[in-house]
Amino acid sequence: MTTVASPATVTTADIPNLDPVPTFTPIAEPGPGGLPLIQxxxxxxxxxxxxxxxxxxLLTDPTSGRTETNVEGGPSFLPTVMPKELLLNLDAPHHARVxxxxxxxxxxAGVERLRPVLDRVIDEGIARLRAAQAPDLFADLVDRVPVTVNCHFLGVPLEDVAYFRPSSRVVQIASHENVPDLVQHFYRVYGYVQELVTGARPVLAGGLIEKFRSERDRAEPPLEEAELTGLFFGSLLGADQNIVSVLTKSLYVLLSxxxxxxxxxxEPEIAPQLAEELIRLIPLGNISAFPRIAGRDLETGVGLVPKGTVVYPDAFAANRDPEVFPDPLTIDPDRQPAKRHLQFGYGMHHCMGSALARMEIVAVLTRLAREFPTLALATDPASVPWDDGTVLRRPTALPVRW
Known part of the structure; x- marks a missing residue:
């Protein structure tokens, strides 16, 4: 296809509400050795x-980990601790085993088998959009795609979505305003996953829950039920709510x-590289990573970080480092970066759902571009309502016209 001229330069500053307000506070006085500090x-x-x-x-340093931050009274962005079995809380060597x-x-290759399900769910969403009197891209399509695909992937009955999903949203928002309520929703979802793993609730044949339960002996030593629960808890939330957030914001940016x-x-064929550019620039929530404890002395560009120091590896800022991404705030569909962005993490804690997220985001962008080439927001971007939380931050409606 003939390449069209690049669009007028668009930067993140042109997109209302895209960037979150930091949930940390800069500390004016530098730390030992002049290290920049936040609270x-x-x-x-x-x-x-x-x-x-x-x-x-820091992300690729196997000695610097998460476990010591996920404790009562530990350094955290979250108002409460999470189960230690969650994959994002495991450090070497336990993380590698799981x-x-x-x-x-x-x-x-593993998630590619979900392609027929993904295509069907997108077809259904497009049909809903076309039939709607007041089409909402979020409610009619985006919010339904990841959860449906993930239920098929894991073997979770779709009729259970109404039970666990409202609580999943509360958990990802992770508000400090009502911690008892947050904890209640957390254990509603965690207990639900625990029942799927133990067999107290039925699962669908052919899903990962059934497969991993039967193959747990492949790990050495075999995976325990608590480890499987932590694994699937992360997947139930991440492969649904996280993908919804990034996909929604990607479409919001493009339509704004x-x-x-x-x-x-x-040029629908540019969807994969455009998706990477959007993912680079779009933080998942109000944070872009979790704190680590330096496991050894680390030489950095801002000075020596001593062993035992609490460190926040700000992937959001790193993805906008002009030394790596020239004109970093420009949304450039033709960007060919020399290095990979850090939005999915890196090293040991690289997001295990990154391939699934990419597949779903690219598929939705491609299909919508082909089906609705004149798609546009039906409202001022600045008036779009948002959820605004620690791990989940996204528009809650995308009224559209074409």
Whole structure:
């Protein structure tokens, strides 16, 4: 297809409400050795790493981990602790044991088997949009795609969605305003997953829950029920709510900048690289990573970070490092970066659902561009309502016209 001229330059500043208000507070006085410090919502100070090279170094350092932060009174953005069995809370060598167990199923080839389900769900959403008197891209399509695909993937009955999903949203918002309510919703979802793993609730044949229960001996030692529960709890939330958030914001950006949507409509084949550019720039929630404890002395561009220091590897800032991404705030569909963005993490804690997220986001962008080349927001972008939470931050409606 003939390449069209690049659209007028669009930057993140042109998109209302895209960037979150930081949930940390900069500390004016530098730390030992001149290290930049922030105060976390938990009250702890942390070294703030913002350069790509420094964030990448910490994320790929096997000695620097998460376990020591996920404790009562620990340095955290969250108002409460999470179960230690969650994959994002595991450190070496336990993380590798669990991660290696699931790698094949969550790989690019592993999630490709979900393509027919994904295509069907998108077809259904497009039909709803066309039939709606007041079409809402979020409610009619985006909000339904990841949860339906994920239920099929895991073997979760679709009729259970109404039970666990409202609580999943509350858990991801992770508000500090009502911690008892948050904890109640957390254990509603966690207990539900626990019942699926133990067999107290039925699962659908052919899903990962059934498969992993029967194959747990592949791990050495075999995976325990608590470990499977932690694994599937993360997947139930992440492969649904996280993908919804990034997909919704991607479409919000494109429709808030009509020149970008026109470019995609004229060249739907650019969807994969455009999706990567959007993912680079769009933080999942109000944070872009969880704190770590430096497991050794680390030389960084801002000074020596001593062993035992609490560190916040700010992937959001690193993805906008001009030394790695020239004109970093420009949304460039043609960007060919020399290095991979850090939005899915890196190293040990690289998001296991990244292949699934990419597949779903690219598929939705491609189909919508082909079906609705004149798609546009039916309201001022600044008036779009948002959920605004720690891990979940996204528009809650996308009224459209074409």
């Amino acid at each position: 976390l919502p938990s009250g702890h100070s942390a070294v703030h790493l913002t350069r790509y090279a420094d964030v990448h170094k 991660r290696n167990f699931v790698t094949a199923d969550y790989s690019v 900048a009509p020149a970008l949507w026109r470019r995609l409509a004229e």
